[in-house]
Amino acid sequence: MGDLASLSSNFLYLAFILYLVATFFFGGTIKDKRSEGTKNFASKMAIILTIVGFISQILYFITRWIVSGHAPVSNLFEYTTFFGMMLVLAFIILYFIYRLNILGLFALPVALLIIAYASMFPTEIAPLVPSLKSHWLYIHVTTVSLGQAILSISFVGGIIYLIKEVDQTRRNKKTTWLETIVYFIFATLGFIIITSSFSAMNYTATFEFPFEDQISTVDYQLPALAGPNDGTLLTENKMSPLFEVPSWMQGVNAAQKFNTLLWSLLTGLALYALSRLVLRKRVAAALQPFLVKVNKDLVDEISYRAVAIGFPIFTLGGLIFAMIWAQEAWNRFWGWDPKEVWALITFFFYAAFLHLRLSKGWHGEKSAWLAVGGFAIIMFNLIAVNLILAGLHSYA
Amino acid sequence: MKNIICKSCGYENQEGTVLCQHCGNPIEKNQHIDGNQNSQLLNMRYEGSARRSKTYNKSIVDKLWNFFSSVRVGVWLIAITLIASAAGTIFPQEMYIPPNVIAAEHYRDQYGIIGQIYYQLGFHNLYSSWWYMILIALIGISIIIASIDRVVPLYKALKMQKPKKSESFLKRQRLFGSTEQLSDEGKQNMISNLKKNRYKVTEDNGHVLAEKGRFSRWGPYVNHIGLIVFLLGCLLRFVPFMYIDDFVWVREGETVVIPSTDSLYYVENKDFILETYGDTEEDERFKEALDKQSGMVAKNFQTNAVIYENTAKSVVGEEPNLEMIKEDSIKVNHPIKFDGYALYQSSYQQDEFKSMSFKLHKTDDEQEESLGSFTIDLANPKDEYNLENGSRVVIDQYFPDYYLDEGEPRSETKYPRNPAFVFLVYPPGQEEPEISFAAIGRNVDASGENQFKLGLQGFDVRDVTGLSLRRDYTLPIISLGGIIFMIGVIQGMYWQHRRIWIHPKDQGIWISAHTNKNWFGIKKDIEKIIIDTNVNVVDQEEQQQKEQKEQKEQKEK
Ligand code: HEM
Numbered sequence: 001m002g003d004l005a006s007l008s009s010n011f012l013y014l015a016f017i018l019y020l021v022a023t024f025f026f027g028g029t030i031k032d033k034r035s036e037g038t039k040n041f042a043s044k045m046a047i048i049l050t051i052v053g054f055i056s057q058i059l060y061f062i063t064r065w066i067v068s069g070h071a072p073v074s075n076l077f078e079y080t081t082f083f084g085m086m087l088v089l090a091f092i093i094l095y096f097i098y099r100l101n102i103l104g105l106f107a108l109p110v111a112l113l114i115i116a117y118a119s120m121f122p123t124e125i126a127p128l129v130p131s132l133k134s135h136w137l138y139i140h141v142t143t144v145s146l147g148q149a150i151l152s153i154s155f156v157g158g159i160i161y162l163i164k165e166v167d168q169t170r171r172n173k174k175t176t177w178l179e180t181i182v183y184f185i186f187a188t189l190g191f192i193i194i195t196s197s198f199s200a201m202n203y204t205a206t207f208e209f210p211f212e213d214q215i216s217t218v219d220y221q222l223p224a225l226a227g228p229n230d231g232t233l234l235t236e237n238k239m240s241p242l243f244e245v246p247s248w249m250q251g252v253n254a255a256q257k258f259n260t261l262l263w264s265l266l267t268g269l270a271l272y273a274l275s276r277l278v279l280r281k282r283v284a285a286a287l288q289p290f291l292v293k294v295n296k297d298l299v300d301e302i303s304y305r306a307v308a309i310g311f312p313i314f315t316l317g318g319l320i321f322a323m324i325w326a327q328e329a330w331n332r333f334w335g336w337d338p339k340e341v342w343a344l345i346t347f348f349f350y351a352a353f354l355h356l357r358l359s360k361g362w363h364g365e366k367s368a369w370l371a372v373g374g375f376a377i378i379m380f381n382l383i384a385v386n387l388i389l390a391g392l393h394s395y396a
Numbered sequence: 397m398k399n400i401i402c403k404s405c406g407y408e409n410q411e412g413t414v415l416c417q418h419c420g421n422p423i424e425k426n427q428h429i430d431g432n433q434n435s436q437l438l439n440m441r442y443e444g445s446a447r448r449s450k451t452y453n454k455s456i457v458d459k460l461w462n463f464f465s466s467v468r469v470g471v472w473l474i475a476i477t478l479i480a481s482a483a484g485t486i487f488p489q490e491m492y493i494p495p496n497v498i499a500a501e502h503y504r505d506q507y508g509i510i511g512q513i514y515y516q517l518g519f520h521n522l523y524s525s526w527w528y529m530i531l532i533a534l535i536g537i538s539i540i541i542a543s544i545d546r547v548v549p550l551y552k553a554l555k556m557q558k559p560k561k562s563e564s565f566l567k568r569q570r571l572f573g574s575t576e577q578l579s580d581e582g583k584q585n586m587i588s589n590l591k592k593n594r595y596k597v598t599e600d601n602g603h604v605l606a607e608k609g610r611f612s613r614w615g616p617y618v619n620h621i622g623l624i625v626f627l628l629g630c631l632l633r634f635v636p637f638m639y640i641d642d643f644v645w646v647r648e649g650e651t652v653v654i655p656s657t658d659s660l661y662y663v664e665n666k667d668f669i670l671e672t673y674g675d676t677e678e679d680e681r682f683k684e685a686l687d688k689q690s691g692m693v694a695k696n697f698q699t700n701a702v703i704y705e706n707t708a709k710s711v712v713g714e715e716p717n718l719e720m721i722k723e724d725s726i727k728v729n730h731p732i733k734f735d736g737y738a739l740y741q742s743s744y745q746q747d748e749f750k751s752m753s754f755k756l757h758k759t760d761d762e763q764e765e766s767l768g769s770f771t772i773d774l775a776n777p778k779d780e781y782n783l784e785n786g787s788r789v790v791i792d793q794y795f796p797d798y799y800l801d802e803g804e805p806r807s808e809t810k811y812p813r814n815p816a817f818v819f820l821v822y823p824p825g826q827e828e829p830e831i832s833f834a835a836i837g838r839n840v841d842a843s844g845e846n847q848f849k850l851g852l853q854g855f856d857v858r859d860v861t862g863l864s865l866r867r868d869y870t871l872p873i874i875s876l877g878g879i880i881f882m883i884g885v886i887q888g889m890y891w892q893h894r895r896i897w898i899h900p901k902d903q904g905i906w907i908s909a910h911t912n913k914n915w916f917g918i919k920k921d922i923e924k925i926i927i928d929t930n931v932n933v934v935d936q937e938e939q940q941q942k943e944q945k946e947q948k949e950q951k952e953k
Contacts, residue, residue, distance in 0.1 A: 005681075067681060098916070126685035127673045130697050130728035297938055301916050308913065312885040320878045329729050331740040331864050333874070336523045337492070338485040348478040352471050359441070359467040385485075 005067045005125065011060035012081065016115055018053030019088065019108050022046050026104035030290050043101050050092060050104065057085045068125045070133075073141040075126055080118030080382065082141070086149035087111040090306070094153050098302050102294055107156045113188050120195045136325035143317025144343070148378045150310030151350065157303030158371030164294050165365055168285040178284045181372060186275070187268025191260070194267045198222050205238035207231040209255075218256050225262050228255040300364050303371050304357060311350050318343040342381040349374055400426075404562045412451030415444025418558050420565030437936060438568040440910050445549035464541040473538055477531045484522035487514055536627050539620045547617045554613065559598050559605035561897055561908075569897075569908035570915070571922065573933030576904040582929050583905065586898065589925040595896065604898035613912065615888020622881025629873035640737075640867040645811070647748065647775070648858040651704065651718070654865055657737065662704040662718055668744060668859035671696040697741050699726045699861040703734050726863065736867050743862025749774050749812040750856040754834065756783055756821070759841075759849045769853055774812040786824035789850070793818040798835055805833075811860070821848050894918045896925070907931055 025046035061082070064072040072078040091107040159181065166174045198221055205220045209231035218228060227233070227241025245255040272283070279286040322343065323333035334340065353370045356362040362370065400409045404421035414426045415438065422432060422444075429450045430439035438444070449465040452458040463469055493502050503515035518525050566572065587604060590597050595606035633639040642656040646665040654661040672692040673679050679686070686693060704718035724732050731738040755769040768783025774796065781789045795807040798816035805816065816835035823830070833840040834850050841849070892914045899906040907926070911918040915935070922933050 069678075069681075122685070122688070124685040124688070125681055127679065127682040127693055127695065129694055134729040298916065301914075305914065305916070308889045312882065312889055315885065316882055320882065323878070327871070328731070331731065331738065331742065331866050333871075335491075336484070336489055341481050341485050345478050345481050348474050348481070352474045352478070355467050355471050355474075360471075 004063055008060050008063035008067060009123070011056050011063065012115075015053045015057035015060060015085075016112065018049050018056060019112050019115075022049035022053060023105065023108040023112070025049060026101050026108065029101040030105065030293070046101065046104055047092075047095060050088065050095075050108065054085070054088050054092065057081075057088070061085065064125070070128050071138040071142075072125075073138065073145075074128055074132055075122070077118050077121040077123050079141060079145070080121070081115055083145045083149060083382065084111045084115035084118065086142075086145045087114065087152055089146070090149040090153045090310075091156075093150075093309075094302060094306060097305070098298065100298065100302065102160055102291065102299075103153070103156060103302065106160055107153060110152065110156060113185065113192070116192045117188055120192060120199075131329045134325055134328060136321060136328060140317055140321040140325050143313060143321055145317075147310050147312075147314025147317050148346075148382075150306050151314060151346075151378060152306075152375055154303045154306035154310065154371040155375030157299050157306060158368035158375075160291065160294060161296055161299045161303065161365065161368040162372070163284050163287050164291040164296055164299070165368075166284065168282060168288055171282075175282055175284065177369075179282055182283045183268060183272050186271040187264050190267030190269075190271055191264035193271075194222065194263050195260070203238075204235065206234045207255075208234055218253060220256055220259060222260055222263050224259055226255060226259045231255070296364070300367060303368060304363075307350055307353060307371070307374075311354065314350070315347060319347060338385050339381065342377070342385050346374070346377050346381060349377055404564075405560075410446045412446030412448075413444065414439075414446075415565065416562070417443075417445065417553055417556050419560060419562040420444070421562035422564060422568075432568075436568060436940065437570055438565065440569075440912075442546055442550050443553035445553040447545050447549050449545045461541060461545070464538045465545040467542065470535070470538045470542060473531065473535045477528075477535065480522065480528060480531065483519060487511060487520070489522065490520045493520075532627065536624060539623055543617050543620045547614075550613065554610060557605060557607075559600040559897070560603040561899065563899070563906070566897055566899055566906050566908040569910050570935060570937050571909040571918065571933055572907070572936055573922075573926070573931050574901065574904060574906045575929065575931045576902070578904045578929060578931070583898070585928060586925055589927070590896065593921055593924060595894075595921075602900040604896075606896040606898075607894070609891045609893045612888055612891035613893045615884050615886075615891075617884070618887060619881045619884025622877050622879070622884050624877070625880055626874055626877025629870045629877055632870045632873065633868075638869045640865065642865040643742070644863050644865065645743075645745070645860050646699070646701075646863060647750070647860050651702075653706075653716075654737075654739070656865060656867075659716070660706055661734070661737070662706060662716065663739065663863065664702040664704065665861050666700040666702060668746075668861045669696065669698040669700070670694065670744065670746065670859075671698075697728050697744060699741055699863065700724075701726050701732060701739070701863075703732065703739075726861075731866075736869070738866050740864040740866065741861065742864040745811065745813065745860040745862070747857040748860045749815050750858045752815060752855045753853040754789075754850045755853045756785070756787055756789070756848055756850055759846055764851055767848070772817075774815055787848070788822040790820040790822070790829070791817055792820045792831070795835075819850055821846075821850065823848055892917060894921065896922065905931070907933060909933070 022045075025042050028042035029040065029046065061072060064078075073082050087107065088111050091104060091111070095103060162174075162178055166178055168175060203221060203223070205224060207218050207220065207224070207228050208215055209218065209228035210216070217234070218231075223239040224233075224241040226243055226245050229244050229246065231241070231244065233240050245258055275283055322340065326335060326340075327333040353367075353374060356370070357367055399411065400413060400423055401407070402409060402416035402419060402421055402423065405416060405419040407416055407418035409417055409423065412426065412429070413423055414430045414432065415422055420438075422438065427433040430441070430444060432438055447465075449462045453462060487503065487507055490499050493499065499520060500515055503511035503520060505511075507514065514520060522528055587597055587599075587606075590604075590606040593608075595608045597604060597606045599605075640656045642654075644652060644655055644663070646652050646663055648665050648668055651662050651664040653659050654663050671694070673682055673695045674686050674693075701724065702720055703722040705721050706716040707719050708715065708717035722732065722734050726732045726739055726741045728741050731740045733739075751771050751773050753769055753771040755764075755766040757764045757767055767785045768787060770781035770783060770789065772778070772781075772791075777791055777794055779791060783789065793805075795805055795816040796810055796812040796814075797808040798814045799806060799808050805818075808814075814836060816833070819832050819834060820829035821832060830846045830848060831842050832846055832850055833842060834852065836852070836855075839849060839851065892911050894909070894911040894917070896907065896909045896918075899908070907922075909918055909922055919933075919935070926933060
């Protein structure tokens with residue numbers, strides 16, 4: 001069993017490497033002046049590597065399933081990795097409809113970031129609590145993440161459109177928003193870098209603090225910028241907090257999570273500042289010249305099509321299957337817990353998107369901004385609701 | 397009703413028509429309705445049909461109708477609902493806060509001033525607030541009116557299509573192409589290509605209409621019907637008969653009547669089982685994860701239950717006559733279902749006290765030799781117990797779930813989870829009782845002068861299972877709504893309505909095409925159809941944009 005478990009994680013590792021290499025090949029295709037098409041060497045290699053990577057990730061999924069005895073979609077690590085895998089699948093599907101290399105250059109890094117992000121959470125194979133023991137769990141989680149993944153491709157299309165189209169000659173509201181998106185991507189990268197660095201050093205600092213009339217302890221894996229309210233550091237030779245979180249921050253892990261968030265944002269800021277120094281212009285402005293050959297109408301069409309394909313799948317998985325499962329598990333098909341509400345918000349948002357596009361003719365740039373907004377909601381549901389707003393689904 | 401005669405083909409159109417329903421020729425005075433007057437291309441969304449909302453605007457009914465059929469209004473309603481829903485997740489809803497706290501204090505203490513405002517605005521019960529319900533109702537009304545407003549004229553328009561279209565209609569389609577010279581053979585080739593690509597072809601005097609996927613146009617209306625059915629199903633939950641929701645505690649070995657079933661059904665708890673991870677060899681694989689956890693991780697909650705039906709005619713006071721109808725285990729995710737009802741495993745209480753035995757002995761007797769003993773059935777305690785030595789023990793007060801509330805003894809619940817008693821002990825022949833307090837692990841002599849003492853001799857415990865009862869006749873309706881919705885969205889999203897018109901023109905032809913979405917797809921179709929001909933089809937919208945951009949760049953230079 002142990003061997004199979006490590007084989008499984010090696011498959012995931014391999015998939016990651018392959019996606020990374022494929023990204024470089026996709027990058028190679030935009031420099032190619034001779035052919036726009038997908039028949040050249042770089043683009044063939046890129047898509048083949050992507051598919052091989054995807055197969056490798058499927059092998060990770062199957063082997064992990066065999067080891068644990070349940071589909072590996074039951075904690076934050078497993079679910080998020082699976083979402084990354086679905087993102088690659090969604091990309092492959094749309095690639096074969098539209099044959100557009102630039103899509104890979106942007107979609108794969110998003111998938112890479114998400115998989116790396118997932119790996120920062122506990123990766124042990126964990127048992128299922130009774131309420132998760134249902135076939136509907138698998139059906140629900142797999143369809144919902146496929147739906148969200150396809151919707152995310154809409155974001156990929158949207159961001160390509162925006163980088164290409166937003167006027168970069170002078171600073172304005174749009175360029176600021178675009179840089180904000182870039183910054184959030186850097187902050188995610190920052191989270192991954194900082195978490196893995198300190199975990200490689202085995203950093204832990206334990207704090208003691210009052211919690212619900214008792215003394216609790218919490219382990220920090222990052223040096224404490226923000227310590228628990230009224231906390232005392234127990235571990236010797238570790239940095240003592242610069243400040244304490246305010247008392248309204250509830251929950252045993254609230255301070256620790258806030259500290260991690262702070263580190264991520266700061267590291268992101270450092271990375272962003274560094275890029276600006278090196279590039280000597282806005283990051284999006286630096287990317288713009290690479291996209292001159294992109295057909296913006298095609299990208300817009302792909303972005304919209306991804307919503308058209310993803311919306312029904314998301315509704316089926318995120319609302320209908322979720323309701324069936326909730327009815328079996330908790331005898332009510334809807335309970336207004338935050339994760340459910342945010343699924344409903346996603347549904348409303350894309351419904352509004354479709355209506356705006358249809359009747360108000362929101363094409364092109366407006367539609368691209370909406371696609372970004374939709375992705376922000378999906379990420380909020382995936383990350384923030386789990387980590388911040390507690391609820392029944394809260395895996396963390 | 398005033399009708400309008402088409403100048404191009406003479407067809408009599410309804411008032412409010414934008415494009416002649418026969419030949420598509422723009423009806424001059426109505427072009428503003430679909431915004432065609434400022435654009436070279438025609439708005440084809442509703443085939444230029446006459447919609448009520450765009451035609452009448454006089455009476456109050458017209459105004460209401462127009463308000464609700466506007467997609468702008470619909471989108472605003474959705475957006476407001478979206479924002480409100482999000483606001484409801486900032487802090488937990490009331491149903492998720494601990495059950496025994498006062499909401500007003502809880503929000504203030506936990507979340508400070510913002511929490512207090514949140515509570516006072518009613519956001520702690522947002523999703524059942526009247527204004528949230530009104531928002532949902534407005535969306536429902538808007539969906540119905542907007543759909544009726546469009547689907548009727550659209551249906552008529554699509555039914556009446558003729559292959560022969562006016563030239564102005566054809567030229568003003570987004571995809572347009574032409575050739576001066578096309579042989580008959582070439583044209584026949586195109587038609588057979590159309591058929592090969594699964595287009596339905598109708599011909600009229602050399603004019604060709606090729607169409608596919610028309611049914612996808614009904615997708616939005618089908619999915620809107622699904623939404624309405626779904627909402628109606630939810631509304632029906634407020635009818636008591638349609639929706640029953642109750643809860644019952646059942647102790648091991650007990651058979652109790654299931655509430656809300658008119659004493660028709662009984663449930664017996666044969667055994668309650670709680671399993672945790674780590675007991676079996678199979679669980680080895682979870683070792684690493686389990687070691688990290690501080691507490692136990694539950695693996696299974698299960699009640700082995702028997703369901704009985706009471707066949708005695710329900711006369712008050714008559715003994716029930718129970719007939720077993722089902723025996724099965726109830727687990728989380730596996731409710732037991734019978735006769736439209738379902739019982740769910742939803743709570744439990746382990747080791748609840750069933751009975752306690754006490755013995756009486758002299759306070760100063762170190763051997764604690766028994767002078768008599770008695771057993772209290774905690775579910776059904778007697779008022780008074782007569783002991784062997786002639787003493788009497790009267791239960792003065794009983795706290796099934798004892799705790800001290802600022803020095804006052806109280807019972808937290810009515811369930812014997814931590815039983816405590818105030819006993820009045822009457823030794824033989826004595827009129828004045830001695831008062832003593834007895835609870836688990838404690839016996840307090842209030843006066844300090846008692847001659848006799850009650851000692852706990854033993855107790856029995858059992859598990860209690862908490863079962864939720866549901867009967868929900870709205871589920872079939874809600875499911876139906878969900879299914880209709882899914883059919884509708886898939887119909888509208890995964891298929892598209894594509895049309896290609898071929899128009900004979902002198903020695904050659906004109907060709908125009910329209911799709912309600914996925915222009916990429918129809919362009920690919922056209923490529924396949926005009927292959928081997930000298931027809932050149934352009935996307936006029938793209939061309940326009942390009943020209944505009946070039947003009948702008950020229951100006952800037
Ligand atoms: C959350 C609620 C709603 C959902 C999920 C929903 C869903 C949809 C979907 C999926 C479409 C098809 C879009 C497309 O083909 O791109 C559509 C079209 C449409 N919806 Fe809704 N809708 C909702 C609420 C509303 C409301 C409140 C209105 C009222 C104004 C409305 C009016 C329309 C109209 C007019 C169309 C276009 C029909 C056509 O093209 O013939 N919808 N809706």
